[in-house]
Structure formats: C-alpha cells, structure tokens
Amino acid sequence: MKKYIIGGILVIAVVGYIIFVKESTATPAETTTTTETTPTSTADASAGNTPAASAGRYKDGTYTGTVADAFYGNLQAVVTVSGGKITDVTFPQYPTSGHSGEVSNEALPVLKQEAIATQSADVNVVSGATQDSQAFQQSLASALAQAKS
Amino acid sequence: MKQTRFMMGMPITVLIVDPHATETAIDEVYDYFARIDEKFSTYKPTSEIEAINRGERALADASEEMQVVFAMCEETKNETAGYFDIRTPSGKYDPSGLVKGWAIWNAAKLLEKRGFENFYVDAGGDIQPHGHNADGKKWMVGIKNPFDQNENIKVVHVANEGVATSGTYIRGNHIYDPRGGNRAVDEIVSLTVIGPNIHDADRFATAAFAMGANGIHFIERLPGYEGYMVDKNKIATMTTGFDRFTRA
Numbered sequence: 001m002k003k004y005i006i007g008g009i010l011v012i013a014v015v016g017y018i019i020f021v022k023e024s025t026a027t028p029a030e031t032t033t034t035t036e037t038t039p040t041s042t043a044d045a046s047a048g049n050t051p052a053a054s055a056g057r058y059k060d061g062t063y064t065g066t067v068a069d070a071f072y073g074n075l076q077a078v079v080t081v082s083g084g085k086i087t088d089v090t091f092p093q094y095p096t097s098g099h100s101g102e103v104s105n106e107a108l109p110v111l112k113q114e115a116i117a118t119q120s121a122d123v124n125v126v127s128g129a130t131q132d133s134q135a136f137q138q139s140l141a142s143a144l145a146q147a148k149s
Numbered sequence: 150m151k152q153t154r155f156m157m158g159m160p161i162t163v164l165i166v167d168p169h170a171t172e173t174a175i176d177e178v179y180d181y182f183a184r185i186d187e188k189f190s191t192y193k194p195t196s197e198i199e200a201i202n203r204g205e206r207a208l209a210d211a212s213e214e215m216q217v218v219f220a221m222c223e224e225t226k227n228e229t230a231g232y233f234d235i236r237t238p239s240g241k242y243d244p245s246g247l248v249k250g251w252a253i254w255n256a257a258k259l260l261e262k263r264g265f266e267n268f269y270v271d272a273g274g275d276i277q278p279h280g281h282n283a284d285g286k287k288w289m290v291g292i293k294n295p296f297d298q299n300e301n302i303k304v305v306h307v308a309n310e311g312v313a314t315s316g317t318y319i320r321g322n323h324i325y326d327p328r329g330g331n332r333a334v335d336e337i338v339s340l341t342v343i344g345p346n347i348h349d350a351d352r353f354a355t356a357a358f359a360m361g362a363n364g365i366h367f368i369e370r371l372p373g374y375e376g377y378m379v380d381k382n383k384i385a386t387m388t389t390g391f392d393r394f395t396r397a
Contacts, residue, residue: 128293129316
C-alpha cells in the first residue's frame, strides 16, 4: 500500500524530521505497563539552542510515555523537553502496519516535499482548518500533559 | 440539492446529487447535528457534557451516546500515545474534537440509510463524501491554502474517504498558536488527512497535528491513511501514497 519513494524523484531530505528511533521488533502486546511518565534524564536535552533556564510550562528532561496498545500495534512516545519547551518527540515503539515486520528493518521512507502552489479552484468542496478553534485548542492543550508533572 | 446552515460555530453543508433528494432528508441531517450540539456543546450550560463538567452528573449515569463518545476518546488517546486528550487544563472534558467528525460520519450514514448514494456532508472543512459528484466522477476536494483562505493548494479525488484538516489559525502573516509555548507545533500550519471515513480521519488529524513535524510520519505509518502537511515556510510534506488521490 505504502510505496517507498526511492531517489531520483523530487525527493528532498527531511533533515529536521529524522528523529524517529528505528523500532525494534515488536514487543508482546503489553497494555499500559506504566501509567506514570518517568523522567529519565536531562542529559538528552542536547539541542543546545536554548538556555537551561526552564522558561516554559514543562520541566526539562526526557519523558517516556506509556506503551499504548493501539489497534495496529504498540505505540510509545518519548518527549524531550529543553528550556521548558518540547524539542523532540520520538517513537521508540511504533506500529509497523499490517505487514508486520516489513517496515521495521528498513530505513524510514523519505517523504516527498514540495513548495505549495495555487491550484485549480474547480472543486466540489474544500477542506481546511475550522476558524473556530474550540476543538483544536482544547484537545491540544492537554495533549502534552505527560511532560508537565 | 444543496444547503448550508451555520451550526455548532461553523458552516455545515449538505449536498445530495441523487435526483430523489428531498428537503426532509436534509432537514433530518440538520436535526441530528442540532441534537448532538445540544448534548455535547461546552458552550451550552444546558448540555449534558456541561452537567458532567459541573459534577452534577456522573459519567456512569450519562446517556449511552455520551458513554460511547467517552470510550472512543479514550481509545483514540491510547492509539496516539496521549496526543489526543479531551481533558482540558482546567480538568474539564471537551470531546468536541472527536464529536465533530463522528457526527459528520453519522449524518452521512443517515443519508445512506435513506437510500442516497451520491452526496457529501461538510462541517467546517471536514468532509464525508459518498459515491460520485454531479458529473459522475470522484469528488474533487480542494485543500485550502492555510495562508490564504480563498485559495486551494491541492485537489484530491475521493469517493467514500473522509478528508479532515487540522490547523492553526492564520490572520495575515501571523500564526496564532492558541496554546502558546510549544514551538514544535508552531512549525506546522496545517495537516490534511484522508482516511477510510471522516470520523477516523478527523481524530487522527487532530492528534497528528499535535505531534508537530512528526505528525506526518505518524500518518505515514497508519495503514489506510494519507496526509498532506504544510509548514510555516510554505513547504508541504506528503505521505508516500498521497499521490494516488491527486489523480482523477
């Protein structure tokens, strides 16, 4: 289903996005072994572009989220906070789609990029973010609660 | 037959191509949205969700519909490593991020049940199409330019797939991040997700948008979903299977 674009075609390296840790082979479905997030270290905040002073809402450190038993596999997020701001989110455990294992041993696909450009206005209907931000605002506001403790 | 009404803080459009479309059928869809709004609106003190938020009603005693929504929210939270969460910073519940897509999907199912084949339901830019358009072709859905609300930056061709877009608001050149503070999300201006239906496309679009630049990789790994993400530098990143929707 997902095809990997191999070089040659307008492919631009997504340098800033390469932060996924290559997933290890799937671990047994072990639902929510940890319910609390665990700050493991602050040394990982190596981006070095922000003073250590914690100016944001989150405490500096690396937080490992619960292993979630998603319907398509296990999922786990690791959030790195530096200078009170989120500097990195990785998924050491990530579902490998229906074709189990097929993806896990390959490099992450490089995703195609392009500069946005105006296209035909001849459409039936248009999809865009709702200007009323209520849902957006509130569902996101608490999304990063893991790093707040 | 086409109608637009302003409800739940957004324009809701219903278009039915089938010749046997009736006002009654369209009214039924709006009645459904009105009923959902009465129950789930956090703006209405009389809503059931607000009774729950005030502690006047226990979740265990809530209506079946409310319990179904809460269960789906919890499931989505687990599926997205906590990125989808209806708990607000003040400790209240706001499931509207899920209710919208779910209600659009239910509205579409209502039309199907009435024997309609070719239609779409669009609530604030989240769309559930069905069948084909008036020309007998796939529905042509524009992706709005997040920097200019009057322009499209992409056209996708869909039949029954849901198309949902999450984004920041843009006012002139200013990108307003309502949460403040989190630069990771600031980088991304909009994320459009095409999924098997609008309910699933919408909830994963919301969660993936919260992941910032990583969101498109999350969508990449979801079987059956494609995404188109626009960052603040006006560069779009798309999932590897997205292109199949850009062809008629």
